[in-house]
Amino acid sequence: MSAVEAVAPVRATSRPRRVVSTRFLRSELRLVFGRLRNLAVLAVLAGVPILIAVAVRLSSPDSGEGPAFLSSITDNGLFVSLAAMTVVLPLFLPLAVAVVSGDAVAGEANLGTLRYLLTVPVRRSRLLAVKYTAVVAFCFAATLVVGLVGAAIGLALFPAGPVTLLSGTTVGSAEASWRILLCALYIGACMAALGAVGMFVSTLTEYPVAAMASTAVLAVTSQVLDALPQLSAIHPYLLSHWWLAYGDLLRDPMSSTGPLHGLGSAAAYIAVFGALAWARFAGRDVSS
């Protein structure tokens, strides 16, 4: 090969040189995070901790009801983060991820821009990789938005006193902060697994709304099945089974068994559905 190029350098300039670059990924990130609909979804998610914090602030200090962590908010504002993440985890967050991941391929197919990306050319495996990376970025962004807005509004409205963990031990705000960040990252990873499922669904259709709805339905179905004790045999294999395991990160000493299982499950889902998406998309006729 090098001998040929030495003989005829003309070819080197006429045959286009491919370079490794992050331009396409950056463009994809701009597309996802610049899109009004996606920003609105993030804004709604950011609204949840604000709503919780204001509601707790306005109500009597010891109502003690509601989602986990709610009663601890008055001791330390950081708990707004955890309460908000717990509230958005079953539905809001999966919906947001379903919207973005379901749109990934089906959206471009529906617009017809997919055929122009492929003739640029963008290899189909690269397209999936870039699309999925942007989906993962959105998953973490969505989770972190809830967590960070929660922490900010919490610390603004409530004191930052000592935090009592689930196991009864008391730790300072700094320790609590990074544990909460760990929780957010764990939830982000769980959502990335859902994003892989959504991405696969997105390669099946040219209608983004169908892909989004199917992904959301899958996420909810998984939680419903997880709640049926008769099906306990399949529970560990369900997509959503380990989502709540982040609670283990708030014990003292911190337990990693649950979250590690969760990460393993997420990795398995990502591998399986990533492979399925590739198998489906690699040879598909793009005739939209």
Added chain:
Amino acid sequence: MTATARAGSVAARSTDPARTGSGDAIRTEGRTKRFRSGQVAVDRIDLVVPRGSVYGFLGPNGSGKTTTIRMLLGLITPTAGSHSMLGEPMPRAAADVLPRVGALVEGPAFHPHLSGRRNLARLDAADRTSDPRTATTRIGTALERVGLTAAAGKRYRAYSLGMRQRLGIAAALLQPRDLLVLDEPTNGLDPQGTREVRGLVESLAHGGTTVLLSSHLLSEVDQVCTHVGVMHVGRLVSQGTIEDLRTAAVPRVHVRTSRPDDAAAVLRRLGVPAPTVHSGEVVADLGPFEPEALLRELVLADVPVREFRVDTADLEDVFVALTGEGFDVSG
């Protein structure tokens, strides 16, 4: 890819700067597409687009032009056959070939919420062979070439049909290309736009770019194309240089007179097949007859000839002869 194949194409490119005559820009052998519905949309076509040519790809609605183009570009998997583009086997060499190919397939498609310029920037960013340092200039030039500079900052959603079409052409011009595949590029353009696209195609062809142009505007094809291929119900029913196609057609004689019926009678008596009368004009296939002889006979028969004209059939007649008069699409 073997070293020899590579060296061969090197020699071809470097010895011929105009890139003409060195093999074919597109060559298909028995390319076939059967959709899952069972329909054979493209049926064993052997397309040959010589380098440097402007190839008019004609055919009625639904005859398989766009399906062929999709196969050429690797968007859909062919059912059978093989093809090469710019001398390299496709779709295997797509990553090397396609950066040198600009394409407009079945109309433009862009993100509606992005401006024209941002849309082009996105396509350019997706291209691993494009140089980010020159992106702004190249995008600006492409927009200018299609006359979109003034609307470059507008959202694509707000573009008119013709502006969208122009943006699609601009996308195909983001890089210097060896081959342009344009599927109905003048669809929706105003007369100025149509003319500009024609001029654009001519100047690109002059610079050595091969152009495959699918179109329904036969006059446009007539004016810019050097080669023509005609599709009909998935088959390539005719292919060759535009002169070949024209001379294959039968010349016709037109006689304008105040007594058309008499003129028709004279022609019929001489054996000219089936003369027809349209609003004072008699039209007939010339067949093996000498036009001079026909005129003399008409004059001798006292037919007052006001105008006597022989023309070779225009592209439209050839087209209709090849693909039939029927208006209904062939499902």
